[in-house]
Amino acid sequence: MRLQGKIAVITGSAQGIGRAIAEVFASEGAQLVISDINAESTRKTADEMETRYGVETIAVVCNVAKLEDCEALTKVSLDKFSKIDILVNNAGITKDNLILRMSEADWDAVIAVNLKGVFNCIKAVGKQMLKQRQGRIVNIASVVGQMGNTGQINYSASKGGVISMTKTCAREFASRNILVNAIAPGFIRTAMTDKLTEDQKQVMTSAVPLLRLGEASDVAKAALFFASDDSSYVTGHVLAVNGGMYM
Numbered sequence: 001m002r003l004q005g006k007i008a009v010i011t012g013s014a015q016g017i018g019r020a021i022a023e024v025f026a027s028e029g030a031q032l033v034i035s036d037i038n039a040e041s042t043r044k045t046a047d048e049m050e051t052r053y054g055v056e057t058i059a060v061v062c063n064v065a066k067l068e069d070c071e072a073l074t075k076v077s078l079d080k081f082s083k084i085d086i087l088v089n090n091a092g093i094t095k096d097n098l099i100l101r102m103s104e105a106d107w108d109a110v111i112a113v114n115l116k117g118v119f120n121c122i123k124a125v126g127k128q129m130l131k132q133r134q135g136r137i138v139n140i141a142s143v144v145g146q147m148g149n150t151g152q153i154n155y156s157a158s159k160g161g162v163i164s165m166t167k168t169c170a171r172e173f174a175s176r177n178i179l180v181n182a183i184a185p186g187f188i189r190t191a192m193t194d195k196l197t198e199d200q201k202q203v204m205t206s207a208v209p210l211l212r213l214g215e216a217s218d219v220a221k222a223a224l225f226f227a228s229d230d231s232s233y234v235t236g237h238v239l240a241v242n243g244g245m246y247m
């Protein structure tokens with residue numbers, strides 16, 4: 001059990017990649033704070049984790065775009081567990097369009113959740129980790145933050161920002177034994193990519209040397225590496241989990 005006795009806060013964990021990370025962490029003994037913007041699915045996922053893995057789990061509704069929500073998430077987590085060992089910044093959205101057609105509202109919405117949301121959660125949880133003099137922060141970026149993508153100016157900017165924030169926080173927190181790393185997934189089969197047409201998925205798959213879309217569990221295994229002692233001398237790293245589509 002690689003995470004026995006550890007407390008993990010995972011944003012956007014009611015479904016998709018966040019939920020898969022919660023499952024892998026729970027199967028390794030971590031106790032969980034399942035957090036998402038959707039109250040019903042947050043509660044349901046937390047109940048399922050507790051039943052399936054027998055680990056203590058709480059459900060906290062939190063919109064990561066709001067600093068006060070992230071502060072409340074931290075407080076509720078500490079009231080229950082007294083510490084936070086692992087923070088996974090996973091919540092994210094897309095609102096795709098070509099730059100000339102993109103509305104200001106769609107730019108702002110994606111930046112607020114994907115970029116400022118990571119800032120908000122690190123600011124709120126980081127204070128506690130500094131006191132503890134230990135912690136792990138895992139940020140879910142994207143291959144699109146590394147290579148850009150037509151129709152995703154807002155999303156690629158947010159994820160590129162997450163990568164540079166990861167490196168800045170890794171430097172700021174290193175002396176307190178807080179390791180900060182990022183995962184840059186390629187195209188992963190979740191609700192986010194289900195929106196794409198079969199033709200779009202075909203084109204994407206053909207650009208992947210492993211010739212398949214990734215699974216949420218592929219990303220979760222990388223998150224476990226960063227959350228566990230296996231990565232004790234790794235910080236500021238961006239791990240590509242993309243089937244080789246960008247090297």
Ligand SMILES: NC(=O)c1ccc[n+]([C@@H]2O[C@H](COP(=O)([O-])OP(=O)(O)OC[C@H]3O[C@@H](n4cnc5c(N)ncnc54)[C@H](O)[C@@H]3O)[C@@H](O)[C@H]2O)c1
Pocket residue numbers: 011012013014015016017018035036037038062063064065089090091092093113140141142143184185186187188189190191192193
């Ligand atoms: N699926 C992919 O191909 C892919 C690739 C690269 C990176 N990612 C990133 O992985 C992360 C998870 O994506 P996914 O594919 O599981 O998508 P998903 O849509 O299945 O899950 C995202 C979760 O985030 C939650 N969420 C949305 N806005 C929120 C907010 N303001 N506050 C809190 N929670 C919020 C949603 O309710 C949902 O449960 C995202 O950051 C995404 O950008 C996904």
